[in-house]
Every structure is written in structure tokens, then in C-alpha cells.
Amino acid sequence: MSKRSTTTGLAILALCAAAPPASAETGAEAAAIAQRLLDTLRETNGVPGMAAAIWQDGRIVWDGASGQRDLASGAPVTRDTLFRLASVSKVFTVAAVAQLAEQGRIDLDAPVQRQLPWLGANWPAITPRQLAAHVSGLPHYQPVDANRGSHHYATGRDAVAIFARRDLLSHPGTAYSYSSWGYTLLGAMVEEAAGRSFPDYVAAEVAPGLAIRADATNSDDPHASRAYAFDRGRVVEAPRHDYSYTWGGGGLGGTASAVAAFGGRMIEGRVVRPESFDAMLVPVRLANGNAAGEDGYAVGFGWRIGVDSDDAPFVHHNGVTLGARSTIGLWRGERTAVSLLSNAAWISRMEPTAQMIAAPFRPVPTGLVDAGCPLEARRYSGTLGDTVVEGVVRFRVEQGLCIGTVDQHPAMRAYFGSAMQRTDAALTIIGFDPKGHLARGGLVHPFGIADLRARTDGSFVADVTAGRRLVLRFDQAGR
Numbered sequence: 178m179s180k181r182s183t184t185t186g187l188a189i190l191a192l193c194a195a196a197p198p199a200s201a202e203t204g205a206e207a208a209a210i211a212q213r214l215l216d217t218l219r220e221t222n223g224v225p226g227m228a229a230a231i232w233q234d235g236r237i238v239w240d241g242a243s244g245q246r247d248l249a250s251g252a253p254v255t256r257d258t259l260f261r262l263a264s265v266s267k268v269f270t271v272a273a274v275a276q277l278a279e280q281g282r283i284d285l286d287a288p289v290q291r292q293l294p295w296l297g298a299n300w301p302a303i304t305p306r307q308l309a310a311h312v313s314g315l316p317h318y319q320p321v322d323a324n325r326g327s328h329h330y331a332t333g334r335d336a337v338a339i340f341a342r343r344d345l346l347s348h349p350g351t352a353y354s355y356s357s358w359g360y361t362l363l364g365a366m367v368e369e370a371a372g373r374s375f376p377d378y379v380a381a382e383v384a385p386g387l388a389i390r391a392d393a394t395n396s397d398d399p400h401a402s403r404a405y406a407f408d409r410g411r412v413v414e415a416p417r418h419d420y421s422y423t424w425g426g427g428g429l430g431g432t433a434s435a436v437a438a439f440g441g442r443m444i445e446g447r448v449v450r451p452e453s454f455d456a457m458l459v460p461v462r463l464a465n466g467n468a469a470g471e472d473g474y475a476v477g478f479g480w481r482i483g484v485d486s487d488d489a490p491f492v493h494h495n496g497v498t499l500g501a502r503s504t505i506g507l508w509r510g511e512r513t514a515v516s517l518l519s520n521a522a523w524i525s526r527m528e529p530t531a532q533m534i535a536a537p538f539r540p541v542p543t544g545l546v547d548a549g550c551p552l553e554a555r556r557y558s559g560t561l562g563d564t565v566v567e568g569v570v571r572f573r574v575e576q577g578l579c580i581g582t583v584d585q586h587p588a589m590r591a592y593f594g595s596a597m598q599r600t601d602a603a604l605t606i607i608g609f610d611p612k613g614h615l616a617r618g619g620l621v622h623p624f625g626i627a628d629l630r631a632r633t634d635g636s637f638v639a640d641v642t643a644g645r646r647l648v649l650r651f652d653q654a655g656r
Contacts, residue, residue, distance in 0.1 A: 206611045207537035208239045210578065213607055214534050217621045219243045223599030224502075224521045225405050225412055226254040228433035229531070231538050232441035232514040238538060240434045246402035246520060248412065259401045259430045260518040261392050261420075263496025265503045266429035269439070270360050271309050271479030272383045273367045273375075273425075275449045275457060278305075282370040285478075289362060293369055295334060298341045303349045305366060308359040309479045310461035310469045314345035315356040326418035326499075333365030333375055336422045353469040353476070357426030364425025375424045383448060387435040392420045392428050394500060401430065404500020405521040407597040412521065415500040427498050433516045440507045440514030458482055458492060458509075473643070485532050486628050486640075487542045495527045504531045513539060524596035526642060530625035536617075537609055545616040548631035550579030550608065554651035557583060559636065562645045564588045570651060572606075579608030579615045583649070592645070593623040620647070 211231065219227045226244035230237055242254040262269075277283040284292065288302035300314075307313040318325065322339070330336040340358045347354065364375040371378045376391035383389075393401040395417045404415040420428030431439075442448045449457075460468040460475035460482055468475040474483035474493075485491045485508075493506035502519040504527035515535040517527060551572050558567040566586035573580050583604040585593070593600040600623040608618040620629040620639040627639035627647070637649045 203611075204238060204538075206577075208241075209576065210537040210607065210609060210611075211239055211534050212241050212243075213578070214619050214621065214626055215241045216243045217605050217607065218530070218626055221599070221602040221605065221621050222523055222525070222623050223407070223410070223412065223602075224519050224523055226258070226402055226520045227518065228254055228256070228258060228260065229515065229517045229534050230256075230433040230437035231535055232434075232437040233538060234512050235441070235445070237434045237438060241534075242433075248403070248405070248414075254402065254520075255400075256434060257388070257400045257432060259388060259390075259393050259398060259432055260503065260520055261394055261402075261404065261427075261498060261501035262429045262431055262436065262518070263427045263498040263501040263503050264357065265436065265494055265496040265505050265516075266425065266427050267357075267360050267479055267496075268443075268494045268505060269379050269383055269389065269429055270363050270367070270375075270425040271457065272439075272443065272448050273371075273379055274305055274309065274363055275453050275478065276382060277367060277370045279449060279453055283366060289366065292366060293334075293337075293362075296337070296341060300345055301349055305363060306461065306478065307349050308356075308363050310353075310476045311355045311359060312350055312353055312461060312463060312469050313356065313359050314347040314349050314352070314354070315359045315362070316340070316343060316346050317354070317356045317358065319343075325422050326420065328422070329419050330421040333361065333368045333424065336361050336424075337365050339422060351464045353463065353471060355471075357423050360426030361423040362425075364423070367425070376429070379429065384431075384435065384439050384442075387431070387438055389429060389431040389435050389439065391424060392430040394418075394430065400432075402500075402520040406499065407521060407523065410597070410599055415521075418499050427496060431518075433518050436503075436505050436516035436518065437514045440505050440516070441512075444507060444509050444512055444514065454509075486529070491528075491532070493528045493531075497522050502527060504528055506531050506535070508535075508539070511539065521598070523598040524624060526625040526627075529627065529640075533619045533626040533628060536619070536628070542617075546631045546633055548615045548637075550574055550613050550615050551581075551651040551653055553653055556652045557649050558652070559647065559649040561586070561588055561592065561641070561647050566647075570649075572651075574613045577611040577613055579606070579610070579613050579618065581606035581615075581618075596623060598623065 231239045406415040457478035470476040474481040496503040517531040557570040569584040605621040620627040629639040
């Protein structure tokens with residue numbers, strides 16, 4: 178559903194969604210806002226290190242880094258820092274499979290059993306298309322897999338043997354059930370068709386020249402980030418973990434700019450042909466005719482298909498694993514891609530957060546309502562879902578931006594407090610208008626960044642999560 182925000186007695190800004198590209202000056206302003214959002218997010222959630230990047234019209238226009246890649250040495254995150262990609266690896270896997278299908282070396286609709294003669298699994302026929310869309314019936318990781326990262330598997334074929342004798346959860350094509358084991362199987366198909374290891378194929382053929390490779394977290398690579406976890410809010414180093422059991426499902430690593438640039442290459446038709454990418458973005462249908470997917474998105478050939486908060490078409494994939502939380506998102510029609518990577522797992526809304534980090538670089542939405550920065554306000558009131566909230570607020574203008582600090586009401590602390598990461602920090606509002614107004618801004622909270630917009634009744638609204646809206650009113654009299 179589109180968001181159209183409004184504010185009392187103030188005229189609606191006549192801003193066109195098809196605005197011309199930003200000038201060098203506004204590009205610098207956008208980069209400054211994105212960096213501030215990233216830094217504030219990391220400070221709010223307590224994640225040791227984060228990075229993000231924006232690709233637009235053929236190049237990386239911003240490459241942001243924040244925090245530390247190694248707490249013991251104090252080494253900072255830089256634009257060269259390699260993060261675990263977790264399930265963002267899956268979009269590289271489906272690109273590899275689609276490439277090999279273009280070359281006639283993989284048949285997307287033929288049974289996997291026919292294309293991997295050694296498989297020997299007692300399953301009904303499963304196709305690569307079903308594996309990519311998580312409708313094969315294969316299970317995800319199960320309790321028996323608890324120690325899966327303690328061994329190294331020389332080949333994808335060896336890794337497939339872990340689950341090849343397991344029963345399917347459902348008949349292929351009848352139900353959506355997320356399965357990284359399905360991507361282990363796709364990775365083995367890539368190795369079989371290409372005659373080389375999966376990480377080598379991806380590095381050479383899917384992402385040549387980009388810093389995309391097998392996870393290097395526990396290696397001697399000086400650019401690799403350490404992996405961290407939260408233990409009752411305290412940051413600890415995550416245990417060693419070998420991802421050779423699922424290179425295709427979650428075992429790659431890369432830099433934020435490399436991930437965003439890969440998204441850009443997909444948009445430009447440089448990885449697979451444009452018509453192949455078109456086909457990858459068609460939702461897969463179950464046997465009952467429903468689209469495969471969950472949480473408001475459909476699933477095509479690996480990619481999650483949906484829209485952003487302004488109904489602009491948006492495709493993405495998220496990832497989470499030990500020492501990582503990640504996302505990649507594309508506005509294909511706008512020729513824009515965004516990536517966001519972290520060196521710790523944390524409860525978050527990754528794709529809305531990445532959308533907000535990219536927002537300063539994108540056309541201004543229609544229907545925004547002009548609102549001044551409420552510098553005189555000292556308190557706020559409003560609701561979080563159905564709960565009344567109130568508290569102290571402070572606003573200031575820094576480097577032309579309206580910046581607000583919102584102390585958490587007890588209901589907010591209770592809501593955020595169940596998360597593993599830091600949850601006690603004040604909420605921060607970062608306005609997007611370099612002239613200090615607050616028609617729109619990013620509301621940085623422990624779960625990510627929400628889209629805050631002014632309304633005509635004088636309130637400001639942000640969807641903190643899909644089912645929890647925050648409505649704020651600021652006491653202009655300062656009482």
C-alpha cells in the first residue's frame with residue numbers, strides 16, 4: 178500500500194517522482210545522509226561493523242563503512258572489508274544456474290536426478306526451477322545438522338550426501354518451504370555442469386572482477402571481518418564455521434560495493450541476458466495456482482519479488498547466519514541497487530532498512546507534506562501500535578539536517594527488548610531535507626530504519642515493523 182503523508186496548514190510539496198538525476202552537490206548531500214543513517218544504525222543496534230553501497234546508472238555512487246571489522250585489534254570496517262553474505266549467496270547461485278542454462282548445460286525444467294546421475298535420492302522428480310523457488314519439498318536445516326559447520330566438504334557432491342536420503346516435506350511443486358539444502362543441490366549442479374568448484378565458478382563467471390569469493394571469515398585474508406554474536410546483549414566472537422556444506426545456500430563472502438555492483442550488472446544484463454532476468458522475476462506458481470512466497474513477497478527464480486513502501490517494483494534477498502546479516506535490493510526500472518552487510522546476526526528489518534539508506538539517492542516521492550523541524554519541542558506523545566507512548570524529545574539542525582532524539586517510552590523498551598542486540602538506545606530521526614525541514618526522514622530504531630513522514634494533522638508516522646506503526650506528535654510549545 179502506498180504511503181501518502183500530510184501536515185496541518187502546510188502545503189503539499191509539488192515533488193515529482195520522475196525527478197532528474199541528482200547533481201554532484203545533491204549527490205554529496207545524499208552520501209552524507211546515507212552515511213549518517215548507517216553510523217546511527219550501528220550505534221543504535223550495537224553491531225560491531227556494517228557496510229552499505231549504492232549502485233546507480235552504471236557505477237557505485239556511494240560506498241559506506243561503519244564500525245570495526247575486528248574488535249580485538251580495533252581494525253575498522255573499510256570499503257574493502259569482506260563480510261559473510263549468508264543467504265544473499267543464493268542470488269549468485271541462481272545467476273550461475275541461469276548462465277549455464279543459457280549455454281544449454283543445465284535444463285531448468287528437467288529432473289535434477291537426470292542431470293546428476295550420481296544423486297541416487299529416492300525422491301519424486303525435482304527440477305532446478307523448483308529448488309530455486311523453495312518448492313521442491315526439500316527440508317531446511319534440521320536438528321541433526323547442528324554440527325554441520327564443523328566439517329569441510331571437498332565438493333558439492335560430498336555435501337549433498339548429508340541430506341540425500343532424507344524424506345521430502347511435501348510433494349514437489351505443492352508447497353513453499355524455505356530450504357538452503359536445495360541450494361546446496363543447485364551448487365552441486367553448477368559444479369557438475371561447469372567442471373569446477375562452485376566458488377571458483379562464481380568468482381570467474383558470475384562476478385568477475387568483483388570481491389566475491391568463498392567465505393573468508395576464519396582465513397588469513399587481511400580484509401575479512403571477524404564474525405560476532407550477541408550473548409544477552411554483550412558482543413562475543415562467533416565460533417568458527419565452515420560453509421562448504423552450502424556454498425550455494427549461504428557460503429559466499431564479499432564487500433558491500435561488490436554485492437551492489439553485482440546487482441547493477443544484473444540490471445544491465447551483464448550476468449545473464451535481460452530476457453533471462455525477466456524470466457527469473459516471474460513468480461513461481463504452486464500446483465494450486467498460488468504464487469510461491471511469504472511475508473508479502475512472491476518468489477521467482479531465487480529472487481524475492483515485491484514493491485517498496487511507495488509501490489515501486491523492488492526485488493531483493495536477505496541473509497542471516499553466524500556473524501552476518503545481509504541484504505541486496507534492486508529497483509530495476511530505476512537502475513538502482515543497494516546492499517547492506519553486517520558482521521553480527523541481529524533482529525532486523527533488512528530490506529526496509531536498505532531502502533531507507535538508498536532513499537536519499539532516489540527520486541523524491543509524490544505527496545510529501547512540508548513540515549519544519551520542531552526545534553522548540555521538548556516532549557512527544559503518540560502511539561506504538563495500540564499502546565499510548567510519551568516522553569522526552571530533542572531536535573536540532575546539524576549540517577542542514579533536522580535531527581531528533583526520541584527517548585524510549587517503557588512500551589518501546591519492552592517491544593524492542595526481546596531482541597538479541599542492543600535495544601536501549603534512544604530513537605533517532607534524521608531528516609532528508611538539506612534545508613532542515615522534516616517532510617520525511619529515517620527513524621533509526623533497534624530493529625532498523627523506518628520511513629518517517631509528516632501528515633496534515635501535525636503528526637509523524639513510521640511503520641517500525643510490518644504490524645507495528647509509531648505515530649508521534651511533538652509539543653511545539655515546549656511544555
